[in-house]
Amino acid sequence: MEYKEAIVESMRMLAQQERILFIGQSVRYSGHVMYNTLQDAEVPMEKRIELPVFEDTQMGMSIGLSLAGFLPVSIYPRMDFLIIAANQLVNHLDKMEEMSHGEFNPKMIIRTMVGGRIPLGPGPQHCQDHTSALGLLCPNINVRMLDSTDGVLPSYQEALESPKSSILVEYGDMY
16 A cells, blocks of 8 residues: 555545544635545545634634534644644643643643645745644643655554544655
């Protein structure tokens, strides 16, 4: 199985879960390779919420959906712009269980990508890898690098089954 096929199979597996919603940019309309993985996985449109470019609000909406009983897969096509949502991610999602004395523990799956540099580099603001930094900033969130085909499906399965939120980092050059 190729890397993209493993991602597609993971999206198909997630889409079968009743509580799952896919939210973000390029989830209903083409514009990024991540859209194609949802299309190829035949994720139903009623499970997709397309958003404009407002990363911090997207994270807040995803946390809210989680608190309402959904399991959002919040898609940030470029990791470089996930950092715009750092306030909600670091100060809310990662700390909410502690801040609420265990009353609230939102869970979500954050899907992001280190932009590819092949065949043409998109510039330094579109291909940075902040995986290590996110792991340090978010000790209560599972952060996984999907840097091998064999690790893709097990990592998404672990994210689904874990009681904690997860950030899964895909690599554009592996598509």
